[in-house]
Amino acid sequence: MPAPLKIMADAIRVLSMDAVEKANSGHPGMPMGMADVATVLWSKFLKYDAADPAWPDRDRFVLSAGHGSMLLYSLLHLSGFKAMTMDQIKAFRQLGSATPGHPEYGHSPGVETTTGPLGQGLATSIGMAIAERHMAARFGADLVDHRTWVVAGDGCLMEGVSQEAIALAGRLKLSRLTVLWDDNRITIDGAVSLSDATDQLARFKAAGWAVKAIDGHDVGQIRRALAWATRQDKPTLIACRTQIGKGAATLEGHHDTHGKALGTQEIEATRAKLGWSHEPFVIPDEVYRPWRAAGRRGRKDRKAWEARLAASGQKADFERAVAGDLPAHAFEALDAFIAKAAAEKPAAATRQHSGAVLEQVFGQVREMVGGSADLTGSNNTYVKNTQVLDAPDYAGRYVNYGVREFGMAAAMNGMALHGGVIPYGGTFLVFSDYARPAIRLAALMGVRVIHVGTHDSIGLGEDGPTHQPVEHLASLRAMPNLNVFRPADAIETAECWKLALDAKTTPSIMALSRQKTPAVRGAPAGENLSARGAYQLAAAGHPAQVTIFATGTEVAIALAARDMLEADGVGARVISVPSFELFEQQPADYQAAVIGETAVRVAVEAGVKQGWERFIGEAGVFIGMSGFGASAPDKVLYPHFGITAEAVVSAVKAKL
Amino acid sequence: MPAPLKIMADAIRVLSMDAVEKANSGHPGMPMGMADVATVLWSKFLKYDAADPAWPDRDRFVLSAGHGSMLLYSLLHLSGFKAMTMDQIKAFRQLGSATPGHPEYGHSPGVETTTGPLGQGLATSIGMAIAERHMAARFGADLVDHRTWVVAGDGCLMEGVSQEAIALAGRLKLSRLTVLWDDNRITIDGAVSLSDATDQLARFKAAGWAVKAIDGHDVGQIRRALAWATRQDKPTLIACRTQIGKGAATLEGHHDTHGKALGTQEIEATRAKLGWSHEPFVIPDEVYRPWRAAGRRGRKDRKAWEARLAASGQKADFERAVAGDLPAHAFEALDAFIAKAAAEKPAAATRQHSGAVLEQVFGQVREMVGGSADLTGSNNTYVKNTQVLDAPDYAGRYVNYGVREFGMAAAMNGMALHGGVIPYGGTFLVFSDYARPAIRLAALMGVRVIHVGTHDSIGLGEDGPTHQPVEHLASLRAMPNLNVFRPADAIETAECWKLALDAKTTPSIMALSRQKTPAVRGAPAGENLSARGAYQLAAAGHPAQVTIFATGTEVAIALAARDMLEADGVGARVISVPSFELFEQQPADYQAAVIGETAVRVAVEAGVKQGWERFIGEAGVFIGMSGFGASAPDKVLYPHFGITAEAVVSAVKAKL
Incomplete structure (x- = not known):
């Protein structure tokens, strides 16, 4: 490996093993194995500007193998993302840090999505690539013209969702999408071959992808493959043959590097093997220099893009769309x-x-x-x-x-x-x-x-x-x-x-x-009543003895039951509950008023009771399901399972 | 198509369209499309005896495309499964019938698994094939020597779980497993090509399967392919190119046949086209005869197998295992x-x-x-x-x-x-x-x-x-x-x-x-206390004012809180709740005694509150989570989220 790239990649390796060691928890093997690929990508191909992590036209980098979070944190730190300080690296996996165990969206700029649940980073990236193409079609290549790069491991490719994702990407010909598969032939339980014999290249090809296999530690092959990927008219898979824990003194290629600290002895020996003489969390200038240059590579592009945006007639629309604001007259x-x-x-x-x-x-x-x-x-x-x-x-x-x-x-x-x-x-x-x-x-x-x-x-x-x-x-x-x-x-x-x-x-x-x-609401109150989560839909005619809570199609049943009760002289209110969550966000006095203090409280929902105690209390009546349903017309099933106005009425009467 | 096979297959078609028409609900297209493949399989290859649906050494037939349930019900009826009477066919999709909308395990002999949620029939069949090989290894080919046949549709193959299943089957070389893919190029939304361009043969091959494509309406090709499947040393995929709704007068190949009744006019015209002159739900003897012969094909095999079992030294063990009974000294x-x-x-x-x-x-x-x-x-x-x-x-x-x-x-x-x-x-x-x-x-x-x-x-x-x-x-x-x-x-x-x-x-x-x-239980009571779902683990020392419910690791927290309360002179009981479900099955007086009548009730569980109202009532205290967790050592997280004995005690005291 050429000298500057080697020390750049080794910096990732050392940071990763040191951070995991300090936390005594984490996954050093993957960052060490993919350090070479990531270094070439981030220093030669990825379009980004570390000074502006939110630049809308940046390439998206998704670490689908989220357990290798130290790869991403190292890249962000080294390339100069301001928020990713060395103190954050030192606080790896500690409460409140920008460096949680798995990358979490919102904890640090540069983390494009939360990953860790395997397969989902890859599947999420398909959506990013779709959005990119869609936005490009809407706003033109002057404003939207970027790529999505994904690092995925064997686990990601074994998860079923990966098939859904790659088939969709292949069908949609998402040529701006490249998956870098960390083909290290190791999973937690040992060799991949214990549980898998899939020819992944053939599998992706069958899904409409262009595929290529390389030595993931050979810079020339990495460069050529990344360049190749940018020229394809379909999504691309690059199988990067790597050794997990690459660089480790004695554990290189061993699944013991996957999910725990290497230990002081191995780390010391690894430093010696790499020729890395610096203390933990000390990065020398000769390493920062090329990395910071890499982090600035996109600045010129960004400035040019900003100029294009400023000059664009679509500026306001673009900015509103990206901000996620609804247009003024949306509703x-x-x-x-x-x-x-x-x-x-x-x-x-x-x-x-x-x-x-x-x-x-x-x-x-x-x-x-x-x-x-x-x-x-x-x-x-x-x-x-x-x-x-x-x-x-x-x-x-x-x-x-x-x-x-x-x-x-x-x-x-x-x-x-x-x-x-x-x-x-x-x-x-x-x-x-x-x-x-x-x-x-x-x-x-x-x-x-x-x-x-x-x-x-x-x-x-x-x-x-x-x-x-x-x-x-x-x-x-x-x-x-x-x-x-x-x-x-x-x-x-x-x-x-x-x-x-x-x-x-x-x-x-x-x-x-x-x-x-049937419709249950009359003239709108001007207020969005559903925003309350629950609200009184029908007041009691007679003095209220009963409150009936219901949602969806069962609100009509509640209203029918109310009418029957009222006809018998029993006052009954009906509360529609379109959203439990929004109701919980209401002031306590509103909640108390909605729930009320009637002698009997009933809930009607064609589902299980769990959660309804919040409304009906311990002694409340629940009219709903207690097991699985059945195959029959709905007109048969509701009476069969006792979800009817009559059932509500007789349950209420038994309580009065 | 040769005459007997043609009328046998047409019987499936007619029964399927008539049953769906009568129910005015269901999926005629798939049964009509796969009738030819299914007829050849069930009359020439499938090892079964309609007189003994539970014969342990029968082949398993799984309709993964469960919406095509009338295919299975037709096969069961025609081949002579006693429980699948014509009255049951007429009661398709009606309450309590043996013919629910999707095949349901337990509703009718011959239905090997519940299907409908797509992809899962296929994935379930992998387990059947594993169990078959495992049982064969345990008991020998004299007692266990059968195959698993799966009919799967495009939807099954699009679901991600299918990838997990086929990769596992390929890795385990489950050669007794054959998937018959109903390659009709139609999904609910229209052509498969709207959403998929996968080369399925290449995909399965990449997963280690032997693959073959045939015309699913050509009996010779079907026979040769099924015979070929039985000779492979890996799982087999047969892509059966079919027309959905095959035989329908004007809708053959159209996605309108997928999920609704064809209508009286189309049905009448289809009868004419097929040369089928019989009334709905009337099957002539010349059709029953070859079908019932097919249903008896396996009888000799079964008798021979029964003789082998009777003579086997493993008889008792085999029967116990198949019955699912635990051995006498299991525990x-x-x-x-x-x-x-x-x-x-x-x-x-x-x-x-x-x-x-x-x-x-x-x-x-x-x-x-x-x-x-x-x-x-x-x-x-x-x-x-x-x-x-x-x-x-x-x-x-x-x-x-x-x-x-x-x-x-x-x-x-x-x-x-x-x-x-x-x-x-x-x-x-x-x-x-x-x-x-x-x-x-x-x-x-x-x-x-x-x-x-x-x-x-x-x-x-x-x-x-x-x-x-x-x-x-x-x-x-x-x-x-x-x-x-x-x-x-x-x-x-x-x-x-x-x-x-x-x-x-x-x-x-x-x-x-x-x-x-820590351990929380002392000397065992002789009774399995967990079987009660919830039980009093620690009684109050002082007069009981507080009941603390907890599960798992939080039971130790509950006990610590109890000790602190008792030290302050507040009587507190602790209830361990290893299973909500089993508690619900206890007699009401037991439940009432466990829940008790203390002034304050608290639950401690490092999860959300939902469901705990059952134990603590509306006014109860819940010590647990109200949002997502965080990345940090567990010793930090419990105090961070306020799940501690101290938090329990102070919440209790605020209530007393």
Whole structure:
């Protein structure tokens, strides 16, 4: 290896092993193994300016093998990202540092996405590459013209989501995307061959990728391969044959370097072997110099780009899109829709209302890019006459994700992280389980993605229990920083969509019915009542003895039960609860007033009880599901499972 | 197509379109498209005897494309499975029928697994094929010598789990496994090419499969391909080029046949085109005759097999294994372990206790087959000196699943369904999200699989929030028919493992700590206290004013808080809650006694509050997490998030 590149790469190795040693926790093997590839990439190819980590036209670098976080932290520190000080490196894996165990979006500039859950960095990067092409089509190559580079390990490629991602990338011909596979033939349990015999090059090729294998420690091969990647008309895989823990005195190539500190003796011997005489966390100027030069390489490009932006007629639009701000009149048409719904009280499935809402807002909010995991007609996610996002021009705003819920959700995260796009995507609510790991990352990162989950209960009918969510509302509500919306009618659906679009740092999931349900709201109050999370939809006529809480299609059941109770002289209020999370954010006195103090409290939801105790207390009545559903028409299932107004009434009467 | 085969296949077509029409719901396209392939398979190759659907040495047929359920129901009816009467066919998709919308295990003999959630039938079949090879290695080819056949659609192959499955099958050289891919180039949204351009043959080949493409409507090609499959030394993919809705008068090849009734006009025209003059649900004798002969083809084989079993010295063992019964002395060594733990009170991580429990029970229960998704050392799932399950002899009892949590969970389902194997497998608890769709199917089907989820809280420390479960206990507890265990020490860990192994129709997940925790239980009561779900671990010294509920590593915190309160003269009981689910199954008076009536109730768990209201009521105190974790040593994180004995005490005092 040529001298400057060698010491640049060795600096990564030494920083990584020293930081892991100091923390007595972490993964030195991968950063040491991929140091050479990363050094060539960051010093010769990656378009970035360490002085402006947020430059919108920078290349995106994704460390999908997130356990190798010290590779990324070393690169950020060495190349001069201001926030990544040596003190932060020393605080590796300590509370509040910019250097958590796995890279976390938002903790440090230069960390483009949170990684660690394997396969997802790769799958997220597909979304970044889609967003890049889409933004390029919208704003032109003068403003958007960058690449996405991914470092992935064997674990990433074994995870199923990697297949969803590479198939989608291949289909969309995302030529700005390059995966650098750390082909070190080692996993935690030992040799990759213990559990895998896949010909990865052939596999990627089958998915429509251009592929190449190189020696990941040969600078010439690395350079040529990276240059080659930039010339392809499809996504590219470079299999970098490396030794895990490269440079380690005795453990080079050994899986013991993967996930723990090397130990003082090995570290001392490794220093000697590398000819690295400096103390831990001391980087000499002759190393900083070429690295800082690398970190400045993009400055000229950035300045030129800034000049182009300043001169562009699209400047305001571009900046607003990248900032994630909605346009001024985003909800004008939607507000008219709400007024109309208040007057006309349309009865329909809430998925249909959702489709109607999209018709009102999709044209106003140019950043919205929709899609579905092959359930477009069922999810009502497609807005008439929308062009499909596809090669070669990518200007379309609808993605055919295929039967890939997890890949879709991860790609949506990538789009949101890239900026300039507000992604939404649909599947059946029950299959949110498939996408759950990516929904969790969205919640953890705090990015605005909107999941459309239709067919939200046994009300979907004949498809049966495999397709009927029962525990999903509860399990999604359990997740921090995820807004779970279950609107009851057209107005609530519109309100919830507004809330989801306004939630810049919180992902949302909309639970929507397959089956028709009546309108429950009258004239709009001017206020977005759903923003309260829960609100009194119907007051008691007689003195209130009963409070009935419900969501979605069960709100109509609650109202029917109320009418029956009132007819019998029993005062009953109805509370619609479109979002548990937003209700928790209300002032305590509002919460107390909504919950009230009636003798009997009942909740109705075609799901499990878990979580409803918050509303109905220990002694409350729950009308819902206690097990899995069944295959039959919805009109049969609701009575079969005892979710009816009559059941509410008789349960209430038993308590009075 | 030769005459008898043609009318046999047409019978499937007509039954499928008629049943969907009657239900006005369902998927006729796939059964019509795959009728020819299925007819050849079921009449010439599949080893089965319709008179004995439970014959252990039958071939397994898995309809991974579960929406095409009428294909399977037609095959079962026509070939003479007694339970699949014509009345059941007429009751397609109606409540309580043997013919739900998607095939459901347990609803009808001949349905080997529940399918519908795409990709999972395929992934489950890998487990069946593993179990077959393993049982063959254990009992010999005289008793176990069958194949697994899978019908999969484009959706199955797009789902990421399919990659995990085919890579594992390829690595393990599961030559008794054949996938018949319904290559109809149609998905719900339209042409497959809208979202996919994968060369599936090349992809499977890259995973180590033998592959072949045929015309799925050409009997000669189908026969030759099926015969070819039985001769390969690796798993086989047969790409069957078909037309969806084959035979339909005007809609042949159109995606409109996929998911809805064809309509009376199209059906009438289709009858004419096929030359099928019979009324709906009327099958003439000339069709039943060859089909019933097909259903009897395996009878001689079965009788011969029964004779071999009767003569076998392994008969009792084989029958016990297949019945899923534990051997008589399964827990003898484990009971000694419990007695020892009661005396010695070992402090260790509960994952280590779990490893120690496995050492005691794995040798006694020969059916147990372990594994891990590449976290063997962390999950403590490997029992010393266990042979790895691998080609060519498959006698080993430990599977290197690779970084494939979902694939592992689905394969475990397949092993359990096959019978003769009790599978357990490990990953980090947080990555149960990756496996969640397969855990749900296990719960829905009621099969005994045991998930080992280590690193069960922020107590895992430095790996940070991507690896720290917070909402997982709640989200898993929300799922019906899943036992979630979170044991507190060695004795509870042993008790919970016993319960999991005894739960023949319920899957379990063990939440186990990474960090060390003290013993909390003294001399065993003789009773398995964990079987109660929750029990009083420590009584109050002073008159009880406080009840503290806790699980796992937080039980020690609860006990410490109790001691501090008692020292201040405040009587406090401690309730250990290893399983919410089992507690719910206790008599009401037991539940009431455990919950008690103290003035203050507190729960301590390093997870979200959701679900704990059941124990602490509306006014209760919860000491736990309300958001995601952080990267830092566990000794820092617990105080940081306020999960300490001191926090419990001060919260209690504020309430008293």
